[in-house]
Amino acid sequence: MTAAAPAVAPTAIPKPPSKSMGAWALDVLIWGGVAVLLIYSFGPVELGNVTRLFSNNENTQNFARELLRPDFTDWRLFVEKMWETVQIALWGTFIAVFLAIPMGLAAARNIAPVWVVTPVRWVMNLLRSIPDLVIGLLFVVAVGLGPLPGVLAIALNTAGVLAKLFSEAAESIDKGPVEGVRATGASKLHEINWGVIPQVAPLWTSFALYRFESNSRSATVLGLIGAGGIGQVLFDRMNAFDFQAVSAIVIIIVIAVTLIDMLSQAMRKRLL
Template sequence: MNEKSLLATSDSQPSPAVQAVLEQEKKLITPRRIFYLAIALVILVYSGQQSDLSVIELIQGGGNMAEYISRYFPPDFRDWRLYLQDTIETIAMGLWGTILAAIVAVPLAILASENLCPSWLVFPIRRVLDGMRAINEVVFALVFVVAVGLGPFAGVLALFVHTAGTLGKLFSEAIEAIDPGPVEGIRATGASKLQEIVFGVIPQVLPLWTSFTLYRFEANVRSASVLGIVGAGGIGVSLYQSFRSFKYPKVCAILLFLIVSVAIIDTLSSKLRQRLI
């Protein structure tokens, strides 16, 4: 290759692919993006200070933590029948809390979807869902214990209200992400609004709704295990009593029951999702 051809090659413009990559890099690094990144870093640093994050303290307290955990072993399974019965009660609480929440979340999600309902209706429904999600299940359990007394029914109601807010939000986001084509096709046939939702919206979001509901069921079993602390039934009652009496081997046995039950639920729900989705 002679000197002229080399100069021509060196002076030639980059290929379109290279130019596209360079343009993309220029778009990624902009003053606005740098400003937003700086704001995010400031928020993270401030949040870390407010949370007293300290790796040094964690390392220094590692020995105390190991010594404390050693008190839990070996687990004490002498009351395993009681723990099994309480675990079944806890799973039942999570199941009914999830079922009731899913039933109520469907109409709330439809009313909270901007692509189906007007903004004057969407805004208050979303605020209701925010309130249901923002308040922890334990607080709801305290309220329902006063209303219906001690026992698992109060726990079911607490899980139901909180989970309805969570599922309502997730369901509405799934509705807003649907393909509008099928809905417009059904609307073109002169169908009513209800028929549009039943035949155009529900079939598209049902797989996601099923996945969300199964996940919330698994999460509700974990949450139900804590509600017993306020007298809302389930294995949380035995867990709280064991903690208060410093019977850590019994606490370990209860926790193992919870781990096994959640693992079984996760396995079964995964297989069910594969069949339904």
């Protein structure tokens, strides 16, 4: 006679995940603080006056009617200035990438020593914290009106943003390829060139293309302070209450930004 097989115990159903009281208290503290901040800031941001959008209905209707009748009489000037705006964004982004690559590597904690990382991160924070409009005004005072202040303002502000993104991408790489290169007796530069750059290049490319799209819009705003491009023409036509020309300029800006977005997507598919 053979021994009977032991009975198999039924599979126990695991308990649903639960949070500790400390985790619940932290969630309540964080989200409760956000709710309190929103309620507190309701008055200072004057959200109660949102009804003004509908109280002066006649002026709004007149403004909307003018915008719905775009005037493309000066379309050649608008297209020329829009092309200048794109060139400002292109050169500003290129210079920013050129600056952000060494800064991003120097700010990565797994690549550079702490005595290098700390001051580089201070510089990155400084570049990101100053609005590009303020930087543009400084360069307008320094070099005069024109597209050059716009290029320099976009370059510095974007360099701070990209350097942070580049450093975070470098810090999240797989250590295996770097250790493999190091095992061959290669120098630090070779480790970066063959172990780090191939891993971060796709992300860096995506970040740079996104910032180029964003800078195409930022360059338009910089034109309002005399930094060249379509923004300067837009500001002049708004001051002249030529809202039909404003409508035409806005349409050209939308078309240009859409084309840039399509080009950026095509480049991403090609490069990534």
